[in-house]
Amino acid sequence: MSKEGKQEPFSKRYGHAPGDREITIWEDAPAGFRHVVLEAAKQECGLTPSMLRDIVCRILRVPPNPQNWSEYPNIWNEVKELASTCEWYRFYDIVETIAQCRRQPSWGERDAFSQEINDCLREMGVGWQLKDNLIQIRGSDTHEELVRTAIEVISSSGLSTAQGEIAEAIRDLSRRPDPDLSGSVHHAMAALECVAREVIQDAKPTLGDLVSRHPEWFPKPLDEIVSKAWGYASENARHGREDRKLDRTDAELIVGLCSVVTTYLLRKRTENNQS
Numbered sequence: 205m206s207k208e209g210k211q212e213p214f215s216k217r218y219g220h221a222p223g224d225r226e227i228t229i230w231e232d233a234p235a236g237f238r239h240v241v242l243e244a245a246k247q248e249c250g251l252t253p254s255m256l257r258d259i260v261c262r263i264l265r266v267p268p269n270p271q272n273w274s275e276y277p278n279i280w281n282e283v284k285e286l287a288s289t290c291e292w293y294r295f296y297d298i299v300e301t302i303a304q305c306r307r308q309p310s311w312g313e314r315d316a317f318s319q320e321i322n323d324c325l326r327e328m329g330v331g332w333q334l335k336d337n338l339i340q341i342r343g344s345d346t347h348e349e350l351v352r353t354a355i356e357v358i359s360s361s362g363l364s365t366a367q368g369e370i371a372e373a374i375r376d377l378s379r380r381p382d383p384d385l386s387g388s389v390h391h392a393m394a395a396l397e398c399v400a401r402e403v404i405q406d407a408k409p410t411l412g413d414l415v416s417r418h419p420e421w422f423p424k425p426l427d428e429i430v431s432k433a434w435g436y437a438s439e440n441a442r443h444g445r446e447d448r449k450l451d452r453t454d455a456e457l458i459v460g461l462c463s464v465v466t467t468y469l470l471r472k473r474t475e476n477n478q479s
């Protein structure tokens with residue numbers, strides 16, 4: 205039994221559920237996914253076709269068809285038509301609104317809807333996930349764990365500025381329809397620089413200067429890795445280049461690296477304080 209008390213399907217009970225596909229889809233909401241969302245909204249959230257039409261029409265800024273008054277098949281078909289033809293990023297707006305509306309207790313189990321949506325996205329190789337009622341970027345499990353750990357460590361250290369910077373980096377990566385890749389790199393580096401200044405207790409130098417001046421905090425080869433990443437970010441994100449354009453893989457690499465080094469510095473400070 206699942207934690208909601210529902211029987212899991214055969215494939216999950218016996219370990220035959222399809223694994224996560226490699227992420228290949230970013231700027232799309234596949235037809236199969238759209239179908240799953242609408243069905244889950246009915247079955248897991250208890251939304252009627254009329255309720256769904258209210259949501260879809262509001263998001264898409266179109267009036268409902270006054271000729272459609274019966275729940276089935278008229279209004280339901282209208283909802284499916286609107287949801288299947290709208291822009292991909294508008295559909296994710298619809299998903300978020302459904303997730304936020306289902307907070308009402310009479311509208312079903314919260315976890316069941318999210319689970320259904322995220323299982324579908326993973327199986328289809330889509331680089332998004334429904335988390336905290338918002339559509340957010342989904343990386344590999346390892347990448348997500350590194351970023352999550354960094355956020356927790358920063359938060360427990362009380363560094364609100366650094367926490368805000370790393371959160372902004374994730375928001376920039378998750379923007380629809382166009383992610384702010386330069387912004388994500390800039391904010392991730394700003395978070396790392398903020399943490400480095402705090403643990404070293406030197407508020408003025410740049411991250412590059414801190415690395416060169418304090419080998420006790422940045423031992424080899426970490427010093428070279430951070431220095432080169434800092435230079436890369438400065439050239440490609442902070443200052444910008446007409447002949448260069450970041451791609452999502454580059455941005456994710458920098459965000460992940462900053463997360464790892466941030467966690468390392470804060471944990472090293474704790475160890476030093478305890479010794």
